[in-house]
Each structure stands twice: as C-alpha cells, then as structure tokens.
Amino acid sequence: MTLELSLNQQPAHLRQGSSIGQPLTRRDGFLKVTGAARYAADNHPPGMLYAVLAVSSIARGRVVSLDVAAAKAHAGVVEVMTPQNRPALAVDPDAKDHPFMFRMDLLQNDGVRYPNQSIAVVIAETLEAATEGAALLSPRYEVLPARVGLDGAESFVPAGVGVGNPAVHHKGDVEAGLKSAATRIEATYETPSQYHNAMEPHAIVAAWDGDRLSIDTPSQGLAMAQGRIAGLFGIAPENIHIRSPFLGGGFGSKGMIAGPQVLGILAARLVGRPVKLVLRREQMYGPVGHRAPTRQTLRMGMDGEGRLTAIGHHAKTASSTFDDFFEPAADASHTLYASPAIATSHEAVRLDTGTPLFMRAPGEATGSIALESAIDEAAEACGMDPLEFRLRNYAEVEPMTGKPFSSKALRECYAQGAVHFGWMGRPLEPRRMRDSDGFLTGWGMGTATFPALMFQAEARAVIRADGSGLMETGAQDMGQGAWTAFAQIAADGLGLDIDDVDFRAGSSDLPNAGIAGGSGHTATAGMAIHNAGAAVIARLADLATGNEASPLFGAGNEGVLARNGRLYRRDDESRSESYGEILARAGLREIEGRGKSASDPAAQEVYAMHAHGAVFAEVKVDPDFGQIRVTRLVGAFAAGRIVNPRMVRSQYFGGMIWGVSFALLEEAVTDRRTGRIQNANLAEYHVPVNADVPSVEALLIDEHDPYVNALGIKGVGEIGITGTAGAIANAVWHATGVRPRRFPIRIEDVMG
Numbered sequence: 001m002t003l004e005l006s007l008n009q010q011p012a013h014l015r016q017g018s019s020i021g022q023p024l025t026r027r028d029g030f031l032k033v034t035g036a037a038r039y040a041a042d043n044h045p046p047g048m049l050y051a052v053l054a055v056s057s058i059a060r061g062r063v064v065s066l067d068v069a070a071a072k073a074h075a076g077v078v079e080v081m082t083p084q085n086r087p088a089l090a091v092d093p094d095a096k097d098h099p100f101m102f103r104m105d106l107l108q109n110d111g112v113r114y115p116n117q118s119i120a121v122v123i124a125e126t127l128e129a130a131t132e133g134a135a136l137l138s139p140r141y142e143v144l145p146a147r148v149g150l151d152g153a154e155s156f157v158p159a160g161v162g163v164g165n166p167a168v169h170h171k172g173d174v175e176a177g178l179k180s181a182a183t184r185i186e187a188t189y190e191t192p193s194q195y196h197n198a199m200e201p202h203a204i205v206a207a208w209d210g211d212r213l214s215i216d217t218p219s220q221g222l223a224m225a226q227g228r229i230a231g232l233f234g235i236a237p238e239n240i241h242i243r244s245p246f247l248g249g250g251f252g253s254k255g256m257i258a259g260p261q262v263l264g265i266l267a268a269r270l271v272g273r274p275v276k277l278v279l280r281r282e283q284m285y286g287p288v289g290h291r292a293p294t295r296q297t298l299r300m301g302m303d304g305e306g307r308l309t310a311i312g313h314h315a316k317t318a319s320s321t322f323d324d325f326f327e328p329a330a331d332a333s334h335t336l337y338a339s340p341a342i343a344t345s346h347e348a349v350r351l352d353t354g355t356p357l358f359m360r361a362p363g364e365a366t367g368s369i370a371l372e373s374a375i376d377e378a379a380e381a382c383g384m385d386p387l388e389f390r391l392r393n394y395a396e397v398e399p400m401t402g403k404p405f406s407s408k409a410l411r412e413c414y415a416q417g418a419v420h421f422g423w424m425g426r427p428l429e430p431r432r433m434r435d436s437d438g439f440l441t442g443w444g445m446g447t448a449t450f451p452a453l454m455f456q457a458e459a460r461a462v463i464r465a466d467g468s469g470l471m472e473t474g475a476q477d478m479g480q481g482a483w484t485a486f487a488q489i490a491a492d493g494l495g496l497d498i499d500d501v502d503f504r505a506g507s508s509d510l511p512n513a514g515i516a517g518g519s520g521h522t523a524t525a526g527m528a529i530h531n532a533g534a535a536v537i538a539r540l541a542d543l544a545t546g547n548e549a550s551p552l553f554g555a556g557n558e559g560v561l562a563r564n565g566r567l568y569r570r571d572d573e574s575r576s577e578s579y580g581e582i583l584a585r586a587g588l589r590e591i592e593g594r595g596k597s598a599s600d601p602a603a604q605e606v607y608a609m610h611a612h613g614a615v616f617a618e619v620k621v622d623p624d625f626g627q628i629r630v631t632r633l634v635g636a637f638a639a640g641r642i643v644n645p646r647m648v649r650s651q652y653f654g655g656m657i658w659g660v661s662f663a664l665l666e667e668a669v670t671d672r673r674t675g676r677i678q679n680a681n682l683a684e685y686h687v688p689v690n691a692d693v694p695s696v697e698a699l700l701i702d703e704h705d706p707y708v709n710a711l712g713i714k715g716v717g718e719i720g721i722t723g724t725a726g727a728i729a730n731a732v733w734h735a736t737g738v739r740p741r742r743f744p745i746r747i748e749d750v751m752g
Contacts, residue, residue, distance in 0.1 A: 059115045183381045248478075522715065
C-alpha cells in the first residue's frame, strides 16, 4: 500500500546533511553547451513533412480567397490545409469550460480577428517548399477598420481580472482618506504591449498512429496540454504522449498549448505522416499571448508624519475581441503598503489583437512599476528619503486581508540592500550627482513582491537493491535549473547522494508535476518529490523494523533516520542497515513510494504568503543627449528556503535584467492604420544585450517561513522584475528631476 504523507508533515527520516542549499552546477549544463540537448524542433521522425503557417496581414475582416492551386502546384508541396479541408475537431475551439482554457484560431472559418492569425497551413517535403508555397497563396481580404490602442474602443468594467480576481476591490474610505491627508499626489503611468521572445519559438513535431498521438513540443504544463489536446480531438489523454525535456524559455507563453501547435497536429492527421511546424519569430506576435498595455492612475494621501492615509489605484487595459484576459495591474497595491483605505479598480477595451495572456509576473510587473514610481513621488512630496518612507509605510500584515506574513524579511531586504548599495550617501534632491565624465547620476529603489503560489503535483520514488534511487515526475525545465533543484530535493528525500539518484522528467507519461508557472514549480513539484521520498523510506523502514533479523527491529518508523543509503536507529546510530541489505532480505529488487503535493488550505486561510525584496538602481544620463544607461543594480530578496543558491541568483539576475528591458527598451509598436505590429522581430523589438546589462548583484536574505510548505520553498522566477523597473524609473528622476510617466522611458521624456 502506498503511503502518502501530508503536505506539512516533516518526515521521520530527516536526513543529517543536505543536498538542498548546495550551489551545484546544472545537471543538464553539459548537454546544452555541447548541443546534445534535444529541443522539440530537433526531432525528425521517419517520413516527416514540414508545415508552414500562412498568416493574416490584416487585423480585422475575412479571407476572401486563397490561391490554393498555385501553392499545391509548387514542387515539394504535399497539401494545403484551409477551413475547407481541415480535419474535424471533437469540440469547438471557441468553447471554454474552465478559467485556464482560452479560445484558439484553428481555421474554423474565414474570419480574421488579429494580425498574424493563421489562415492556412502549407505542408511540404522541405521547409523551403512549404515556405514558398505559403507565399504563393496570395490571400485577398475583406478589410474592416482595426481597433487599436487603449482609446480605440468603448471601455467597460470586466467581470474579473487575471484568473478570477475581482475587477474592483476596496477597504476603507479612500475619498475620505485623501480629503483628510496633509499631502496628496496623483499620477498616471502608461506601459506598452510586450511580446514573448523566448529563444526557442513555439514548435511541434506530431505523429499519429491510429488514435494514438506522439508529440514533441515545448510545454510548461504537460498534463494541462495533454488534457486540452484530448478534448479537442476526442481521444483519451493516455493516448497522447508529449515529450518536453527542454524548453528554450517560456515566461508564461508555453503554459497552455497554443493554436499553432494544434494546427501542427491537425496537419499531421490530414496527411497521415509526421509533421513539424515551427513559428517564425514574427509569427509569435499574435497567437501565443502577450502582455497587454496599461494606463494606471494612482492617488495617494499622506498625513503630517508621512504615513499613508489612502491609496487609490485604477488600471485601464485591453483584451482581444473574442476572449477574456485582463491584466490585473492595480492588484499590485494589495500587498505592500499599509493604509487604512485602499481601493483598486480596472476597466478594459477590446482590441483587434491576439488574446493577452500570462507573461512573467502578470499584473505585478505592470502594476509595480506604477506603484513604486508613485510611492517615490509620495516620499518626495513629504520631503522624506524614499527608503525611510517605505520603512514607515510597509505593511506588517497583508493590507487587504489583515493576514500576517513575513514582514520582517522585507525589512531585512531593505536594510541589507541599502548597506550593500551605499544608499545612505544619497542626496535627497535630484540632479545633485554627476560622475567624472559629467553624466547626471541618479539612485532609485523599488520594493519587490510576488505571491508564494503552489499547485497540485505527483511524484514516484524508487529505491533499488543496488542502493540507488529513482525519482519521476513530469516536470519542466525552462532553463531555470529545475532538473538540478528537483534532483537535490529528491536526493534528500531518498537519503542518498545526488549522484546516486536518477531523475526523470519532461514526459507526459510520468506523474503530473503541475505547471511551471506563477513561480510555483519548485514548491509544487518539489513537495511531491519530497513526499514521494518520505513514502518510499517509510515503506523501507517498515520492512526493516518489522523483521527480527534486522538491527533496526522494533525501532518503528518514527525511530529511524535515512542517510547515505542507510537507515539508522535514532536512539543508537551504531545500529544501521543499508537499503540494499533491507531489500535483499525481503527478496525485493526495488521498492516504490508515491507522493502528492498541494497548498494547505488551513495555512492559506490564516497566513498571507509572499516572497519579498528590495532593488536599488544606479543610472547615468547624458545631460546633452538624454541617453540613459543603468550602471548598477543591487537586489536583496527573501524567498524562503533556497534549494540551490547558484540557480536562484541566476533567476534573480534574469528578473532584474528584464526590469531593465521593461523600464528602458521593450515595446511593441502598432501601426494605428492597419493594426499590425511594426517591430515584430528581434532587430527592432528591443531587449537587453550584453552592452545593456550593468553590474548586477543579488543578495540572498535568510528567511524561514514554516507555513508555505514543509520545505519552506517560495518562488524566485518573477519577483526580480517587480521591483527593478520602478527602481530604474526612480533613479532616472533622481538623476534628471523628471518623473517618467510612460514606459519604456524615452530620450524625449527626460529632455523635456
């Protein structure tokens, strides 16, 4: 019988000495640097054909005609899939039956809802032939005017924002708090559309064998993708095998299976042969999600001592015309600063774009850059140092719920980050610092926060007669080091050295590891791994302590420790036995245990769960030309127990670098006449390169949070972006005396 331990139960076999906490190098690093890591598009099954999407060049209307005959007549073209011959689906791709299901464009009709929507698929013997065939389709359209920009359509209050959050939320009387305030500020900030540009584009290699489907595709959630595909095609989930051992970046865009991937599956069914479909870079600007634009207005009131009396945060955002995802930007004001009155609200418009979806720190990234800019302006209005103002107003409990959280960790982030950065030497007034070259120099800071999320997962653990272990879970690694961190958790759970543990992941035939999203993957899959290890050790201990021939006889499951491949009596460690000896006596080649994980509802009812941080930024601005460079970033973060400090620092660095991108570079520019994105490429859609990356330091602040889960793990993937962009904006003000109101910050913004 499989033993499953409850989420927060510390195992009786707690190991002395730990793989957790060690800065191990990546287990998959050698494969990646030598090119041996196999990504989805690297697979070429026998008889494989190549599929290329033909996509719309208009934002709204319908396809009047396609020259299918010309495309099919081209040498090497095997078939052209259009709405007329697309294989049938079991359900309407526009149907929705749960919050994480989004509508897809799968050639269900001739309508066009956004630029870069798929309008046909050309399948050929070579990639070149398929590409040329797609060009020969020469589509003609009936065009309708494109709805573009936050003022391009009638606004409304959505039913909810994010996934199930209320669009309007408040406590206390904000208007009264503003009226009674000694000092008030009001400011509006704009953030642009941003698009996913992972190194690996969305890709799929699909092969049918009767009603069985084999897929290679990047996925942040294998079980979720398996279920969605099963529903669309009317087959059992177990008939679908998805392999996804490596992802070249995801950031939310690979959380759900996307329309182009399903079109690859349909193409394979149409031609009866394996098919590979890979999105071109410009084709990612539409069907695979993006970050929606926002316009946010913050109002704050402060009393004579610089304490907040009210916070009002209103956000306007956009979704597509055919689906609902509304960036919960104003919700950033729920979790950081104490005020007797807080009100957040959202409104939205519908535009002719692909549906915006989850993009690294959805809501928190957009909302925090506005909130942290406004907090800085409030500090200035009160004549206070921004750090002192934050220390005076940071919340001891979650402001909207009153639930306690680890606020002491945030205070420590402020303290250690400020000392390491040298903040105490900062003049209060702007334009007071210049470097030896005459560049204006500014220092700014921002508070970082992200919820400590956890989902459901499962894992299977095995101990073998040779003393080695196996841990299996269908986890994903987007490059964040999950394979290494999970192996460390597995080693501790099994009481083995990490080199003696085989770790298997990245395949849908393994136990469901949940989704690699919301900075919750390590906690989610890690706790399942932890519990599976506890379960198999408990079964092994039962074998030993119940057998008179064992030196552990009579100790009971609670009376043993697991360490270095042996079980030891707690009351007398001179009495021990190896795993192999226990299994040999029982006549077993191996023993298995399974574990599950999920958030603890009782703990969540009582405690607020967040990771915290503080980011300090230095910028230099050319006083003649307005060019802005970030020269130094210091982030101090408290995120519970650290599984691998090397990987965690890497994640913080990535988040802070994205903060540089958000503040100074990243923006999708839309042609207001056509609705098309003008810079849908990596030449003109600017992201940081090496020359843009300053000195980056990440301080790991010790934190023990016993309530998030038994391992005390919180996520680190998204928190780095939440404080950084605001810190840079505030540093620009300190350098120039100009408050940035739109992002990315432009030369003309600081030159006036």
